[in-house]
Every structure is written in structure tokens, then in C-alpha cells.
Amino acid sequence: xxxxxxxxxxxxxxxxxxxxxxxxxxxxxxxxxxxxxxxxxxxxxxxxxxxxxxxxxxxxxxxxxxxxxxxxxxxxxxxxxxxxxxxxxxxxxxxxxxxxxxxxxxxxxxxxxxxxxxxxxxxxxxxxxxxxxxxxxxxxxxxxxxxxxxxxxxxxxxxxxxxxxxxxxxxxxxxxxxxxxxxxxxxxxxxxxxxxxxxxxxxxxxxxxxxxxxxxxxxxxxxxxxxxxxxxxxxxxxxxxxxxxxxxxxxxxxxxxxxxxxxxxxxxxxxxxxxxxxxxxxxxxxxxxxxxxxxxxxxxxxxxxxxxxxxxxxxxxxxxxxxxxxxxxxxxxxxxxxxxxxxxxxxxxxxxxxxxxxxxxxxxxxxxxxxxxxxxxxxxxxxxxxxxxxxxxxxxxxxxxxxxxxxxxxxxxxxxxxxxxxxxxxxxxxxxxxxxxxxxxxxxxxxxxxxxxxxxxxxxxxxxxxxxxxxxxxxxxxxxxxxxxxxxxxxxxxxxxxxxxxxxxxxxxxxxxxxxxxxxxxxxxxxxxxxxxxxxxxxxxxxxxxxx
Amino acid sequence: xxxxxxxxxxxxxxxxxxxxxxxxxxxxxxxxxxxxxxxxxxxxxxxxxxxxxxxxxxxxxxxxxxxxxxxxxxxxxxxxxxxxxxxxxxxxxxxxxxxxxxxxxxxxxxxxxxxxxxxxxxxxxxxxxxxxxxxxxxxxxxxxxxxxxxxxxxxxxxxxxxxxxxxxxxxxxxxxxxxxxxxxxxxxxxxxxxxxxxxxxxxxxxxxxxxxxxxxxxxxxxxxxxxxxxxxxxxxxxxxxxxxxxxxxxxxxxxxxxxxxxxxxxxxxxxxxxxxxxxxxxxxxxxxxxxxxxxxxxxxxxxxxxxxxxxxxxxxxxxxxxxxxxxxxxxxxxxxxxxxxx
Numbered sequence: 023x024x025x026x027x028x029x030x031x032x033x034x035x036x037x038x039x040x041x042x043x044x045x046x047x048x049x050x051x052x053x054x055x056x057x058x059x060x061x062x063x064x065x066x067x068x069x070x071x072x073x074x075x076x077x078x079x080x081x082x083x084x085x086x087x088x089x090x091x092x093x094x095x096x097x098x099x100x101x102x103x104x105x106x107x108x109x110x111x112x113x114x115x116x117x118x119x120x121x122x123x124x125x126x127x128x129x130x131x132x133x134x135x136x137x138x139x140x141x142x143x144x145x146x147x148x149x150x151x152x153x154x155x156x157x158x159x160x161x162x163x164x165x166x167x168x169x170x171x172x173x174x175x176x177x178x179x180x181x182x183x184x185x186x187x188x189x190x191x192x193x194x195x196x197x198x199x200x201x202x203x204x205x206x207x208x209x210x211x212x213x214x215x216x217x218x219x220x221x222x223x224x225x226x227x228x229x230x231x232x233x234x235x236x237x238x239x240x241x242x243x244x245x246x247x248x249x250x251x252x253x254x255x256x257x258x259x260x261x262x263x264x265x266x267x268x269x270x271x272x273x274x275x276x277x278x279x280x281x282x283x284x285x286x287x288x289x290x291x292x293x294x295x296x297x298x299x300x301x302x303x304x305x306x307x308x309x310x311x312x313x314x315x316x317x318x319x320x321x322x323x324x325x326x327x328x329x330x331x332x333x334x335x336x337x338x339x340x341x342x343x344x345x346x347x348x349x350x351x352x353x354x355x356x357x358x359x360x361x362x363x364x365x366x367x368x369x370x371x372x373x374x375x376x377x378x379x380x381x382x383x384x385x386x387x388x389x390x391x392x393x394x395x396x397x398x399x400x401x402x403x404x405x406x407x408x409x410x411x412x413x414x415x416x417x418x419x420x421x422x423x424x425x426x427x428x429x430x431x432x433x434x435x436x437x438x439x440x441x442x443x444x445x446x447x448x449x450x451x452x453x454x455x456x457x458x459x460x461x462x463x464x465x466x467x468x469x470x471x472x473x474x475x476x477x478x479x480x481x482x483x484x485x486x487x488x489x490x491x492x493x494x495x496x497x498x499x500x501x502x503x504x505x506x507x508x509x510x511x512x513x514x515x516x517x518x519x520x521x522x523x524x525x526x527x528x529x530x531x532x533x534x535x536x537x538x539x540x541x542x543x544x545x546x547x548x549x550x551x552x553x554x555x556x557x558x559x560x561x562x563x564x565x566x567x568x569x570x
Numbered sequence: 571x572x573x574x575x576x577x578x579x580x581x582x583x584x585x586x587x588x589x590x591x592x593x594x595x596x597x598x599x600x601x602x603x604x605x606x607x608x609x610x611x612x613x614x615x616x617x618x619x620x621x622x623x624x625x626x627x628x629x630x631x632x633x634x635x636x637x638x639x640x641x642x643x644x645x646x647x648x649x650x651x652x653x654x655x656x657x658x659x660x661x662x663x664x665x666x667x668x669x670x671x672x673x674x675x676x677x678x679x680x681x682x683x684x685x686x687x688x689x690x691x692x693x694x695x696x697x698x699x700x701x702x703x704x705x706x707x708x709x710x711x712x713x714x715x716x717x718x719x720x721x722x723x724x725x726x727x728x729x730x731x732x733x734x735x736x737x738x739x740x741x742x743x744x745x746x747x748x749x750x751x752x753x754x755x756x757x758x759x760x761x762x763x764x765x766x767x768x769x770x771x772x773x774x775x776x777x778x779x780x781x782x783x784x785x786x787x788x789x790x791x792x793x794x795x796x797x798x799x800x801x802x803x804x805x806x807x808x809x810x811x812x813x814x815x816x817x818x819x820x821x822x823x824x825x826x827x828x829x830x831x832x833x834x835x836x837x838x839x840x841x842x843x844x845x846x847x848x849x850x851x852x853x854x855x856x857x858x859x860x861x862x863x864x865x866x867x868x869x870x871x872x873x874x875x876x877x878x879x880x881x882x883x884x885x886x887x888x889x890x891x892x893x894x895x896x897x898x899x900x901x902x903x904x905x906x907x908x909x910x911x912x
Contacts, residue, residue, distance in 0.1 A: 203841025292672025303661020
């Protein structure tokens, strides 16, 4: 026996197991770190969980599908049990997808579960990112985790698209055809990229096998890596929390991992799985047997891509057919390049850079662990809604033909309107949202100062009618008054006494964002409101909106 | 964290932007008092919650049984109806199995596990000391390696590293055996190739094409071609007959139509979808993917949508037996534009 024999003698059964594990792999510190770690609770924190769980379900159902799917594009004649396609010439990939649907028991369910989970995955990632954006959770020290999240969104799109193209049915083939057309529009190298990707001319016999490797190996591996980094950083930073009584920048208020959070989050995995199973059991998705194998000639009208590709497809539709020209014997197709690259480029660049843009404009370099209520950051909420509108207009454009047929309007008119909205929508979205946020802040001020309207009307002895307002308790009051309202920071000269152009730009952005602001109620104002009700109204109103 | 923790009213952090000092802020009243749940106060409610959780778990067990009933009990008989029934049973079985467990555990956590909020202090992500040490170590490592003092080594290493990446890119050259963009210029069409129906491949007599009709056309011999799909992706054609007076024919194309019968490439010049919709009364061709619209009477000029140039026309005539034939290949590349198209 060596000298390092433990003197710790476990007395309980749990103690003996703990001792065994700890003396071999040293798990006690992990249990100490995570066993009672505190997580704040809020419904909006669920989106990230849904994303994680849908990804797990994707891995499970996807692994099942790989056991039966054959990504070969070799020609074959269908011999399976679906009668309308008997004898039809098709690729082995398409046939094996049919076989998964018709010959493998539970195969159709797994296919549908996989596809619905993919839609849910991208949706929950998107909602999670909106939540993070609108509450300012991306601020220091979490900027890098926001960047990891943006990468995850791109990877989720890549995973979805590579998977969509695998069955080699008419829809996925047409999707690839569009991708091929877009790639060919890239100057200088586009034609070569297309020839390399497809192993020659479109469609070739290589593309499904190549996308398959990306879909089941490379992209999921990258997603797993990013998720690992993402969660590691969540642990390092600890979770953010919403503002409220007892919650400060230096603490975390919530439930411990063991048992409450583990039970809620663990149980929630099964809930997500169950809901996806209900959808997969009841709602048919991508009935590939209806579309038939890929053939470059037919196409079905009114087909839609998976929802997350819609905005890019919509951008392609919105662009007028201008901007194709020949220069030095070479063709440049701006009518394809611009819609394929510019909106996505603008959106993702702004998303990646936003934490630093906001920091630069506000000069706020502090750490933030308390979230903003969206109304308390009107400029940010406005920008976010502008982005959502920008995205949604393109998304709607992907269904322009369906909008036209369903509402019996001209397809051309729908396109013209959406083209106008593409430019005007985000601006309107910004203005309206910021106004709504400021109005909600004023309402909060009103409630903080004068209390809750009770609906009880009282007649005073001299005949006046008043409505009784009930003052808020300390906790509710604190919720309404505890926030920051940044002010305009005008451009400042640097050490040489010189105002640089970038600083001027920063100053005007700051004015643009914070010129209109609503300040939180101060104790003095509340005092004044309580002592003489009427007089304080006017000055308070003036203090609320600066700069106008 | 000191200066960074401005949000805490108890600390006097530096205020960068907000126009208020801590004196003007409300005191944090602390966590609201805990409100006991029914199950905390009433043993009968507690028992009831316990039973509900157990019932949910039993529902999960029933769901698993339902799954196996569907799996072994339903015989697939080549009809969509049984497939649908089996899919429904397997799916709902799985759903009950999962939801029973999930909702049961969540209900358990919400009603029976403690719901006291606990406060934990945040620790600093890093300490200033560690950072200083790290900086020192990195400095020492760089110094001892001499990388900053010996630019010759550094620069040749950078050069070697950049070049060493190139093989990793170059090795993918053989993803395609043939990288000549010229293949995109030519299709199966040639002088004398008959126009045949898609997909049967039967030839079309000029007399079969009545005014107002439209044919989906492939070149004769396509079905036997070695690279059938690749050829088809370039060669598909739409054939329509109009009143010859309605056709605007530009100089040089006078003999490209045959008595008002015209043939145009079916591959959209935008991004390559098949332009499959023919509006007979307006003589418009519409691409269902992105709604590019081409006017047949104006040699398929783009009149709406994102496509930027007209559909290429296939010159046609009839042979001795009265069948429609091409008189040459297309005079320009079909399909989407590309750099080398010119």
C-alpha cells in the first residue's frame, strides 16, 4: 500500500460511490462546481434549450437514417412497393429514400422527425438570437459567445441545405439547380467552382455523395464543436438575468442545477422530443414520392424551399433583371450576384459586428450581467426590428407567387410592393418600434409615479371625481425604475484637441440613438409626485424627452 | 469587479453614461418574500401532485406500448393509408412516451421540489494577477524563441506556411476531370436533329403542332445518351405555334421558325429553373422559381422578373418526312450567365 491511501472513510452508499469515482478520475470538483450551480429562470431562456435539444434529436434520427440511406447517384429502376413509381428510372439515392419511407418500418416517421427537427432547430436558434439581441445579452463579456452563436446560425443553415439536397427528388434537384446558377454568377471563378462542385456539368453523379459527407460529418462536427465552446462560455460567464429586486450585476438568482434545474431542463428535452414527435406523426413533410426523381425538365409551380432558405430565394425574386453586362468578353451578372450576396452580407456583417458597434457608440465598456428589458433600450430594439422586417420582406417575397394566387392579386404588383417595402420597411420598423418603446417607458413612469389604476371612482365632497390609484409595493416599483437610460455623448476632441471624422460619426450616431430618451423615475420625483400631485406633471414631462 | 458592477445600487461604480448618481437611485428592496405553493402547505395537495406525476409516467409507459402495437401490429400492404396509420401510431406512441416523462418531470420539479430562489455571487472571469503572469509568460516564450529578434527566420516561416496551405487546396483540382467551360456552350442540338416529345422521345410532325399548343421537347436520341441528365439539363426546349403575324422576327432569324412554330430553350437565363408555364392567351412564358417572364412574341425578351436576357431560340425547320428538326445548335449558351459566356 502506498503512502497516499485516503484517510477519508465513506459511511454512506453515495459516499462509497463518490469515493470510488473521485480517487480514480477526480470527479468531486466537478460536482462541487456544478452540483448546486445557480441558473436564473425565465421563459425566454428556453429558446436556446430548444435549439440544443432539437440538435440532439437531429443526431439521433439522423444516425438512424444513415443506416438506410445510400448517397449514390447511379441509375436504377425502382422495384419497391410504391406502385406509381414502379420501373421508373431514378438514382439510388432517391430509391433508398423511398425505401426508408415505404419499406423500413418507422422510417417515414424518422424522416419526418428529422426534417421537422431541422426546421425547429433553425427556428429556435433564430429566436434564441433575437432574445439575446433584444435583451442586450451580447454585451461585454459575452461578445465572443454572440459571435459563436452567429457562426452556429450559419452552420445550421448549411446543415439544413446540405440535407435538403440529399433525397435527389425533383424539389432538391431544382434547389441545387438554383445554387448552380448562383455559383455560375460569381465572377472569375464561378464556372470553375460549379464544375468542381458537381464533378463536371450539372447535375453530374457526384454532388449527392459530396453533400452527404458534408451533411453527416463535417457540418455536424463543426456544430458540436461550436456548441461545446458556446456552453463552456456560458459556464465561464454564468447566465445573465433579467433585472428585478435582489438581482444585481454581481450575483445570480435562480434555482440550483441539482435537482430543480436539472429536472426542469432534462424534462424539457423530453417535452421538445414529444412535441416534435406529435408534429412528425401528423404533418406530412416532403412527400418525395409525389415529386418524383430529379429531372431537369419538369418543375412544380408554387413549391417553397425550407423556411430558412426563403429569405435568400426571396431576395433573388425581388431583384429586377438589370445589371448583366459584358466587359472584355466576360459576363458579369449583377442581377444574380447582388441579391445573393448583398442582403445576406449586410445582415450577417451587422450581426457579427453589433456588440462592437454598440460599444463604440455608447462608449460603454463595462461588464453587463443584468439584461435590458427591450423597451428600455429603444434604439437597439428599433434596430433589431428593422433587421427582422428586412429579413421578413425577403422571406415574404419567396412566397410572392402564393400570395398572388391566394389573394387574387397581380404577381407583378406583389413584387413591386415588396420591392418598395424592402427599402422602406426597415426604416418604418425602426421608427415605429422606437416610438412604441418610448411610449411603454412613459407608461412605466406613469405607473411608477402615480401607482396602478384601480378602476375605483370616488366622488370628493366638493364634487370632483377622481380615480383611486394604488401605489406600487417596493418590489414592483423597483422593477419599473431600475434601469439605465444612456444619454447623447457628443463627439469629443482627442488629446491633440482635434475631432476626428470617425468621432464625429460616433457623435451623430449617439445623437440619433439617444436624442429621444425617457429617464427612470428618481426617488425625488416620486416624492414630489406623492406630495403635490398636479404640479409635478409638467416638469416631469419636460425631463422625459430631452433634446426636442 | 468593482467599477464594472454599476447595476448594483450598493456599489459606487463609475457611471459612464447614465445621467444620475446612485444617490438618486432607488434602494434595492432585495428578493421578494417566498410565496409557498399549495403543495407546500397542504399535505393533500402534495399527495395529489405526487399522483399526477406518477400518472404522467404511466402515460409514458402506455405510449411505449402503443409504439410497439403500431410497429408489430400494422402490416404495410403497399397502400399509403396503412403507411399513414403506422406513421401516426409510431409517432403518437413516441410522443406520449416522451411527453409523459417530460411533463411528469417538469411537474415534479415545479410542484414538489423546493422553489426557493438561491443567490450565488458571480466570480470574476479572470484576476488581474493571472493576466499579468500570462502576459509575462507569453513575453518570455516569444523572447526565448527569438522570433521577434530574428526576422529572417520569422519571414521564411510565414512564407513556408502560406505556401504549405496551397497543396491542401490544389489537391481538390480533380473534383472535376474536365474544367473546360466550353462544355456549357454546346448542346445535343445540331443540324438535322429531330425534335421529340419529352419524355417519350417520339418525333413531332409540324402538322401536329396546332396554333396555341405547346410541346415539351428533347433532342432525338437523348434517352439513349450516355450523360442523359447533363445533356437534358441543357437541351430541353419549349415548342409553340403562334399566328405568324404575331411573331416579331428580328433580322437574321427569318428562317428560324417554321410557319409560326418556334422553339426556345426551356432553361431560365436567371439561375436555370425550367421555364415551365406557358400562358396561351398572352403568349408569356413564366418561370415558376423566381417569376421571370418572357414574351414569346418578342423572341422571348424578358418583360418581368430577375432574368437579364432572352431565352435562346433554337432554329428549326422540317425534314423530308415532315418532322421538325433543328437547323443548328443554339447560337448562344443556354441557361444562367457565367463569367466566360461573353
